[in-house]
Amino acid sequence: MRYKQLTGYQDVMSYQLQENGLKLLLVPNPLAPVVGCQITYHVGSRNEAIGYTGATHLLEHLMFKGSKQYNKSLGNSIDTLENFGGVLNATTWNDRTNYYAVVPKNKLDLSLAMEADRMRNAFIDESDRQAEMTVVRNEFDRGENDAISALHKNIWATAYQAHPYHHDTIGWLSDIENVSIERLKAFYDTFYWPNNATLSIFGDFDQENVLDLVWQHFGGIPASPNTMPKMYTKEPHQEGMRRFEVKRQENVAWVGVAHKVPEASHPDHLPLQLLDRLLGHGRCSRLYRGLIDKGFANRIYVDVHPFKDPGLFITYVMCSDQVDHHQIEKLILDQYDDVIKNGVTADEIARSKHQLKAEKAFLNDGMHGLMSAVNEGISIGDWAYYLDYANRLEAVSAEDIQRVAGKYFLQDQMTVGHYMPRKMEAVV
Amino acid sequence: MIKVQSSEHAAYQLHMAKTAHKDIVTLVGSRRIPWQDKFPCDDVIFDIYAMMLDRGTKQASKIEIADKLESMGASMNFSMQSRFLIWQVSCLSEDFPAVMQLMRDILLDAVFPDEELQLLKGQLAAQVKEAMTDTEVQADIAIAQQMYDKDHPHYQPSSVDELKQIKALSVADLKMFHERVNAMAPLTCVIVGDMTLTNCESIFADLGFGAQAVQSQDAETVKVKKVNTERKAIKLNDKPSITCVWAYALPFDLASDWFMPTKMAVDILGGGGFSGRLMKTVRDESGLTYRIGSNVRDIEMGFEGYWQMYASFGLNELNEGIKQTEYQQSHWFREGVSDDELSLRKQSLLGQQALSWTKTSAIARSLMYGLMNGYGPNYLEVYPELVKSVQLDDVNKAIKAWGIPDNAFSVFAGSLPDNF
Numbered sequence: 001m002r003y004k005q006l007t008g009y010q011d012v013m014s015y016q017l018q019e020n021g022l023k024l025l026l027v028p029n030p031l032a033p034v035v036g037c038q039i040t041y042h043v044g045s046r047n048e049a050i051g052y053t054g055a056t057h058l059l060e061h062l063m064f065k066g067s068k069q070y071n072k073s074l075g076n077s078i079d080t081l082e083n084f085g086g087v088l089n090a091t092t093w094n095d096r097t098n099y100y101a102v103v104p105k106n107k108l109d110l111s112l113a114m115e116a117d118r119m120r121n122a123f124i125d126e127s128d129r130q131a132e133m134t135v136v137r138n139e140f141d142r143g144e145n146d147a148i149s150a151l152h153k154n155i156w157a158t159a160y161q162a163h164p165y166h167h168d169t170i171g172w173l174s175d176i177e178n179v180s181i182e183r184l185k186a187f188y189d190t191f192y193w194p195n196n197a198t199l200s201i202f203g204d205f206d207q208e209n210v211l212d213l214v215w216q217h218f219g220g221i222p223a224s225p226n227t228m229p230k231m232y233t234k235e236p237h238q239e240g241m242r243r244f245e246v247k248r249q250e251n252v253a254w255v256g257v258a259h260k261v262p263e264a265s266h267p268d269h270l271p272l273q274l275l276d277r278l279l280g281h282g283r284c285s286r287l288y289r290g291l292i293d294k295g296f297a298n299r300i301y302v303d304v305h306p307f308k309d310p311g312l313f314i315t316y317v318m319c320s321d322q323v324d325h326h327q328i329e330k331l332i333l334d335q336y337d338d339v340i341k342n343g344v345t346a347d348e349i350a351r352s353k354h355q356l357k358a359e360k361a362f363l364n365d366g367m368h369g370l371m372s373a374v375n376e377g378i379s380i381g382d383w384a385y386y387l388d389y390a391n392r393l394e395a396v397s398a399e400d401i402q403r404v405a406g407k408y409f410l411q412d413q414m415t416v417g418h419y420m421p422r423k424m425e426a427v428v
Numbered sequence: 429m430i431k432v433q434s435s436e437h438a439a440y441q442l443h444m445a446k447t448a449h450k451d452i453v454t455l456v457g458s459r460r461i462p463w464q465d466k467f468p469c470d471d472v473i474f475d476i477y478a479m480m481l482d483r484g485t486k487q488a489s490k491i492e493i494a495d496k497l498e499s500m501g502a503s504m505n506f507s508m509q510s511r512f513l514i515w516q517v518s519c520l521s522e523d524f525p526a527v528m529q530l531m532r533d534i535l536l537d538a539v540f541p542d543e544e545l546q547l548l549k550g551q552l553a554a555q556v557k558e559a560m561t562d563t564e565v566q567a568d569i570a571i572a573q574q575m576y577d578k579d580h581p582h583y584q585p586s587s588v589d590e591l592k593q594i595k596a597l598s599v600a601d602l603k604m605f606h607e608r609v610n611a612m613a614p615l616t617c618v619i620v621g622d623m624t625l626t627n628c629e630s631i632f633a634d635l636g637f638g639a640q641a642v643q644s645q646d647a648e649t650v651k652v653k654k655v656n657t658e659r660k661a662i663k664l665n666d667k668p669s670i671t672c673v674w675a676y677a678l679p680f681d682l683a684s685d686w687f688m689p690t691k692m693a694v695d696i697l698g699g700g701g702f703s704g705r706l707m708k709t710v711r712d713e714s715g716l717t718y719r720i721g722s723n724v725r726d727i728e729m730g731f732e733g734y735w736q737m738y739a740s741f742g743l744n745e746l747n748e749g750i751k752q753t754e755y756q757q758s759h760w761f762r763e764g765v766s767d768d769e770l771s772l773r774k775q776s777l778l779g780q781q782a783l784s785w786t787k788t789s790a791i792a793r794s795l796m797y798g799l800m801n802g803y804g805p806n807y808l809e810v811y812p813e814l815v816k817s818v819q820l821d822d823v824n825k826a827i828k829a830w831g832i833p834d835n836a837f838s839v840f841a842g843s844l845p846d847n848f
Binding site for chain 2: 145
């Protein structure tokens with residue numbers, strides 16, 4: 001038996017290669033003769049430490065520089081998939097790194113062959129590191145051009161001190177510039193193995209054919225010789241509110257308010273996600289009506305993304321000219337207090353749940369949304385998380401939301417950031 | 429091939445593509461706007477009109493509209509695209525009739541409440557102020573002002589002028605504009621997903637669009653200006669990534685025989701994801717930038733536009749990045765492109781079209797593009813023929829005609845060195 005069959009979800013089949021532990025998900029979505037091929041490695045910026053922050057992301061870039069069988073000198077590097085209309089890329093985040101390609105179905109074999117080859121045979125070469133370091137440095141600089149990105153980076157760096165969520169996925173600039181090729185190679189040799197990855201195939205495919213192809217390309221790769229290192233650092237308990245300011249020459253002011261929340265697998269996370277929707281998504285949401293509709297704010301983002309380890313519930317608000325940072329901060333916290341004291345209404349819950357029903361139907365519209373949903377589920381150790389999302393949130397009650405608001409919106413667990421404009425005009 | 433069925437009525441045209449998607453529908457709608465007429469605050473009135481439409485109707489307030497849409501998990505967004513008001517609606521098939529009723533009320537019975545206009549003005553003013561320190565927006569404005577006179581729909585005012593016009597715009601201006609829009613040509617709606625044309629016709633028949641008087645605006649092609657071949661520096665503090673753009677006027681519209689060969693030439697230079705020449709050389713080989721490419725901009729039926737190369741460079745890589753980008757452009761101009769490159773690009777574009785058929789909004793937008801630009805409802809079939817018909821000689825002639833390196837208007841925005 002090549003594969004061990006694991007528990008699926010609806011029409012999604014789940015397998016594991018017996019030889020090397022690679023997990024495989026088959027997600028049919030036969031809308032057109034198109035397939036998506038995605039591999040998710042269980043390594044992200046949470047696996048980094050001082051000196052090599054950003055290594056996961058830099059390594060992701062180096063993975064496009066060629067492998068033994070597919071490279072520029074052979075004229076068949078991975079970007080040649082674009083010659084058939086393919087869309088390919090990769091992303092790195094806190095808990096995972098994923099590589100994906102959406103291609104015509106007759107290119108699935110090629111796409112799998114390329115992905116399999118770079119799993120263990122990527123070049124990871126010093127000359128490539130030098131060239132790609134400056135590419136990533138420009139990516140870092142582009143983030144520095146953006147106010148919300150600067151505020152976001154500082155919120156996490158202030159709220160988390162010991163845990164690696166402290167640093168942004170792109171890393172600190174000096175680490176990007178100085179990390180050695182030996183360190184990156186060691187990172188690759190530690191984490192890029194079949195037993196630390198999940199391969200998922202989407203779209204219009206024949207299941208038996210895919211099982212054969214995956215065996216053919218990945219079956220011969222051995223499992224890692226060593227066990228995967230555990231990331232054991234835990235964030236110490238926060239003992240009081242933290243504040244910071246970022247001052248740059250911008251014309252607009254932002255406030256960010258963040259509270260510590262638990263990890264994705266904690267039962268309180270789903271009520272927090274529903275609360276995020278009620279507070280900040282759409283014109284009927286509480287923050288929109290309380291801040292934007294009253295002219296106090298120009299833009300709002302609320303975010304409580306579920307991560308493998310405890311994370312943050314964050315509200316970002318762009319202040320209008322009518323208010324200062326402290327007033328906006330109070331207005332945000334007043335909205336939180338209202339939920340703690342008075343709860344949420346049945347209408348608000350019903351509206352969100354109907355939105356979820358529509359979102360579930362639209363998940364199958366195109367390939368990228370579905371691929372991203374499965375990828376983010378894999379990253380928190382539960383690949384069906386977003387496929388079953390509407391059902392899971394269906395079970396959340398108004399009482400649950402009020403309870404988690406009271407439990408997590410605590411002043412001592414709060415981090416507040418003010419993005420301060422130093423007035424300027426463009427000099428042409 | 430996706431099959432499109434169409435039906436024409438006095439006040440609207442329907443084009444329906446039933447696909448394998450289950451339980452969902454995407455609609456992309458368009459109607460002509462009186463873009464040639466003179467209106468107060470004419471650099472901002474078009475966009476603000478689109479943004480104000482769903483902020484109150486004779487039947488419902490902004491919040492009531494939002495509540496209805498959000499309670500169905502539906503979305504409806506309005507925007508302006510040169511000669512057209514465009515909107516996109518996504519919803520469950522079961523909610524389509526109710527969502528269409530909202531769409532009808534918004535399009536015909538918007539009331540433009542003053543308190544909503546004041547709120548929106550505050551938000552837009554903040555957006556413009558934010559954009560004053562955005563390197564990419566400032567580069568875009570500089571190019572639009574260089575390329576176009578005020579009568580071109582893609583002209584952009586300076587941020588200061590834009591703020592003045594936002595402040596001056598009134599509800600009366602919007603209502604006058606609305607009257608003119610409602611007297612224009614019929615609506616065009618493309619519907620893609622789990623729905624049939626018969627269902628759509630029945631739903632639309634009940635909406636009461638009526639038989640509208642139709643006025644059309646035929647016009648001569650709006651041209652690009654003769655461009656000054658200057659180099660413009662926009663110095664902004666705290667912007668370590670410098671936006672660099674080289675823009676070249678293209679004095680023809682979409683109907684011209686120049687269009688497809690030029691688009692293909694520019695695509696080979698810097699289109700696609702990782703496989704354009706600029707990406708392969710300036711980024712992959714030399715590591716000088718995260719983002720680089722080239723594309724054709726603003727050309728439509730009746731509107732001339734330009735093509736551009738764009739890149740972002742950090743201060744350490746700025747001079748070498750500019751040098752290598754300009755070298756690649758000169759090389760492309762001198763040597764042209766090869767038959768292999770053209771064949772691969774054609775194959776890539778045809779593959780991209782096939783890939784886009786998994787998504788209702790991509791199909792709907794492509795069909796609407798064809799309708800807006802005179803290709804008719806068979807654009808999905810016409811497009812592959814357009815791509816296949818491009819000849820290598822024509823591509824290389826286009827490069828010689830429109831890619832002359834010295835004809836660039838270039839803009840550099842960010843924390844530039846003092847001696848730049």
